[in-house]
Amino acid sequence: MARLEVRKTPKLFSGGEFVRSESGRTYQVDGWNVPRSSRKDLRDAVRSARAALPGWSSRTAYNRGQVLYRVAEMLEGRRTEFARLIGRGGTREVAAAIDTWVWYAGLADKLVQLGGTVNPVAGPYFDFSIPEPTGVVGVVAPERPSLLGLVRSLAAVLCAGNTAVVLVSEGDPLPGLCLGEVLATGDLPPGVVALLSGFRRELLPHLGAHMDVNAIDASGCDDQELAALEAAAAASIKRVVRLDGDPSPYRALAFTELKTVWHPVGR
Amino acid sequence: MAIAARGRAQLTHGFDYVPAPESTDHVRIPERHDLFIGGEFVASRSNRRFVTLNPATEEPLSEVAEADQEDVERAVAAATAAFASWGALKPERRARYLFRLARLIQERSRELAVLETMDGGKPIKESRDVDLPLAAAHFFYHAGWADKLEWAFPNRRPRPLGVAGQVIPWNFPLLMLAWKVAPALACGNTVVLKPAETTPLTALRFAEICLQAELPPGVVNIVTGGPETGAALVASPGLAKVAFTGSTEVGRQIQRRLAGTGRRLTLELGGKAANIVFEDAALDQAVEGIVNGIYFNQGHVCCAGSRLLVQESIADVLLEKLKRRLGTLRLGDPLDKNTDVGAINSRAQLDKIQGLVRSGIEEGAELYQPPCPLPERGYWFPPTLFTGVASSHRIAREEIFGPVLAVLTFRTPAEAVEKANNTPYGLSAGIWTEKGSRILWMAERLRAGVVWANTYNRFDPASPFGGYKESGFGREGGLQGLLPYLELV
Incomplete structure (x- = not known):
């Protein structure tokens, strides 16, 4: 007799835990009951991300790089499962996602040198500028590629030392949600990343208007969603960025703030 | 106190200066x-x-x-x-x-x-x-x-x-x-x-x-x-x-x-920068930095050091020095080469400053202004500081954009960071201490785009400026x- 498969309950990943939506709501995707996150889930995720920020952002860049590399290792070990979840083209997509984690793992301790400067001011001062993490970043992952698109955004955001609240693909949420299992075993401290599934039209306005979110990677937004996000973001002067393309330091630097420090030189 | 010739303030603590106005005859202003x-x-x-x-x-x-x-x-x-x-x-x-x-x-x-x-x-x-x-x-x-x-x-x-x-x-x-x-x-x-x-x-x-x-x-x-x-x-x-x-x-x-x-x-x-003075700071230099931080350009500076955070142990001595220094600031004719504090830019801005200063008094902070006669015409506001300020006071939260300093105290570096960052703004900050490791520790934690350590209000085209x-x-x-x-x- 054929073995009866043990099915996985799709869950959100928030505050380092795998949870259902506090609302108890789900929506169906290919027969799976996927959590339909509420505004409260979003707020809880932001609170955890804020709490995790001081620890994550003050890790040494070397250590952050190692954690990102560990994430790549964990994903490598589960290639088959993710490829199956993604379906068509899944094998190639997972490989590209792993490569992206490795690429940003190696960038973490170069970013300050690429984005920072010592500034030759006209006076007896030592003056330097360094990029620092912007803070809590909302990530709106593209619908497809549901895993690679998410990883392209998330790895850059984390590499720069931010914490993230991610809205995973609405139509293909499982690869994004299951990434939580990779992150949890990849030494990423609890709260650094939240992965939320649900209805984008329901969650985007709250993400845009949340006063404790510092920036949004809107790479998964269409023009209309972007316009609405940008309008809501003005309430707290959020940075809203939509990027595409290959991994690059410019992408990670888009989620940094430049700090300039002056000190006199004297005897 | 009688008001001297316009543009020339009488001083109580400092030297009296003869007027030294810059000439305007080479500037022709079309109607x-x-x-x-x-x-x-x-x-x-x-x-x-x-x-x-x-x-x-x-x-x-x-x-x-x-x-x-x-x-x-x-x-x-x-x-x-x-x-x-x-x-x-x-x-x-x-x-x-x-x-x-x-x-x-x-x-x-x-x-x-x-x-x-x-x-x-x-x-x-x-x-x-x-x-x-x-x-x-x-x-x-x-x-x-x-x-x-x-x-x-x-x-x-x-x-x-x-x-x-x-x-x-x-x-x-x-x-x-x-x-x-x-x-x-x-x-x-x-x-x-x-x-x-x-x-x-x-x-x-x-x-x-x-x-x-x-x-x-x-x-x-x-x-x-x-x-x-x-x-x-x-x-x-x-x-x-x-x-x-x-x-x-x-x-x-x-x-x-x-x-x-x-x-x-x-x-x-806008900004509401904290200028943070530790007990080991070179106090006389810090006083100059505080004055430059908030009274430069009548405080019409987005990165002005408008909140002074003083370590509790030196608050009394620093304030005494600061008040003495305020008494030597020369307010008056902006064209006079000796003038330190010029005119408020507009009637509207003067109204705004006066309104916020009134709120400071009403909310219970203690106002200090040196004796400072104001010219009869024009828009003027004397160098002002408030002590006994709580973080919740409007003068500690809102950008005044005028020569008004809110003084708060702290005990530990961690508390200084907490208070300094307790604002939606994040443009600039100042640190005064002789301890190098503390400067860098503070600079790392202050959520501000420009951090001046043992200096303030320095600008240069080669130096990036902007806010968090x-x-x-x-x-x-x-x-x-x-x-x-x-x-x-």
């Missing part, structure tokens, strides 16, 4: 100023004008054209036409023009400094020694970037954006113009600039300088007016980029207005300050 569009001075279509006056005397200086939406669109059209050739010009040639502008500003710096002081009320020693040299340096610095952009951003080809609409404040009129115009032009963009309503004159003098430099018509356009003109400019569909320096409230409106337009935006907004959080985004100055005016392909 009327027009808009600068497409390389020509043209009347506004409506023929509406507004008066700009000298805030130290309340005497009118000139009538200035008020641009309406049609005028703004005309300027944007001129800038668009000019972009076709300016954006494609050989970078070395763009650099040449910017070098010329820098030199012309240097050559005419006395005229510009006097005009700046007359129109805005800032002490001549500041416009002469800070605003003008920095404005010229800004053009010189960016001139050199114009033909080196390819070296600034590895693996990318930098491209200009198009027409930049730029709205600047009244606190450093010509310097803010330089911060906006120099990087925009160096990167190959053309600009439409709106100077502040109360301080349009040096920008219009800069328009003359553009003509003198034979800058191609339309590369720089200047539209004068009030908030309506500014609103028309930032909403213009012909722009590729908007750059704004001013209040967080207006910045918010602009960000909302630009949502979904795809136009690039940088905002340099609700103080805005984007940088001005330095390599990173080019980015807001470029597309990286």
Whole structure:
């Protein structure tokens, strides 16, 4: 007799835990009951991300790089499962996602040198500028590629030392949600990343208007969603960025703030 | 106490000074100023004008054209036409023009400094020694970037954006113009600039300088007016980029207005900086830094050190020194070379300062002002500090943009960080301590775009400036300050 498969309950990943939506709501995707996150889930995720920020952002860049590399290792070990979840083209997509984690793992301790400067001011001062993490970043992952698109955004955001609240693909949420299992075993401290599934039209306005979110990677937004996000973001002067393309330091630097420090030189 | 000849304050603690006014005879101010569009001075279509006056005397200086939406669109059209050739010009040639502008500003710096002081009320020693040299340096610095952009951003080809609409404040009129115009032009963009309503004159003098430099018509356009003109400019569909320096409230409106337009935006907004003094600081130097931090330019500085955080153990001795120093500040005629504190920029700003100071008294903080006679005419406010301030008081939370210092105390470095960061703003901060490791520890934790350690209010074209959080985004100055005016392909 054929073995009866043990099915996985799709869950959100928030505050380092795998949870259902506090609302108890789900929506169906290919027969799976996927959590339909509420505004409260979003707020809880932001609170955890804020709490995790001081620890994550003050890790040494070397250590952050190692954690990102560990994430790549964990994903490598589960290639088959993710490829199956993604379906068509899944094998190639997972490989590209792993490569992206490795690429940003190696960038973490170069970013300050690429984005920072010592500034030759006209006076007896030592003056330097360094990029620092912007803070809590909302990530709106593209619908497809549901895993690679998410990883392209998330790895850059984390590499720069931010914490993230991610809205995973609405139509293909499982690869994004299951990434939580990779992150949890990849030494990423609890709260650094939240992965939320649900209805984008329901969650985007709250993400845009949340006063404790510092920036949004809107790479998964269409023009209309972007316009609405940008309008809501003005309430707290959020940075809203939509990027595409290959991994690059410019992408990670888009989620940094430049700090300039002056000190006199004297005897 | 009797008020001395206007512009000359009596002093209780310091020396008495004889008047040393800078002469104004070499600055001719026309009765009327027009808009600068497409390389020509043209009347506004409506023929509406507004008066700009000298805030130290309340005497009118000139009538200035008020641009309406049609005028703004005309300027944007001129800038668009000019972009076709300016954006494609050989970078070395763009650099040449910017070098010329820098030199012309240097050559005419006395005229510009006097005009700046007359129109805005800032002490001549500041416009002469800070605003003008920095404005010229800004053009010189960016001139050199114009033909080196390819070296600034590895693996990318930098491209200009198009027409930049730029709205600047009244606190450093010509310097803010330089911060906006120099990087925009160096990167190959053309600009439409709106100077502040109360301080349009040096920008219009800069328009003359553009003509003198034979800058191609339309590369720089200047539209004068009030908030309506500014609103028309930032909403213009012909722009590729908007750059704004001013209040967080207006910045918010602009960000909302630009949502979904795809136009690039940088905002340099308000601040409520903490200037933090530890018990081991060199106190006399710290006092000078505190004074420079909040009374420089009458406190009309977005990065002003408006919250003084003093370690509890030295609060009494520091305050005594600070109060003594306040008594030696010379308030009066901004054109007098000895003046430390000039006129408040406008009646509206004076009202705002007075309102917030009243709130400080009503909320229970203790006011201190040195004996300081104010001239009879003009807009003035004495150097002021509040002790017994709670973090919840309006004077500790809101940007006053005047010579008003809120003093709070702390016990540990961690508490100083907590209090300093307890604001939606994040533009700047100051640290005073002789301990190097503490400076770096503090600098790491302060959520502010500029951190001055054992100094304050230093600026340089090579040094990126701009805010965290609700103080805005984007940088001005330095390599990173080019980015807001470029597309990286």
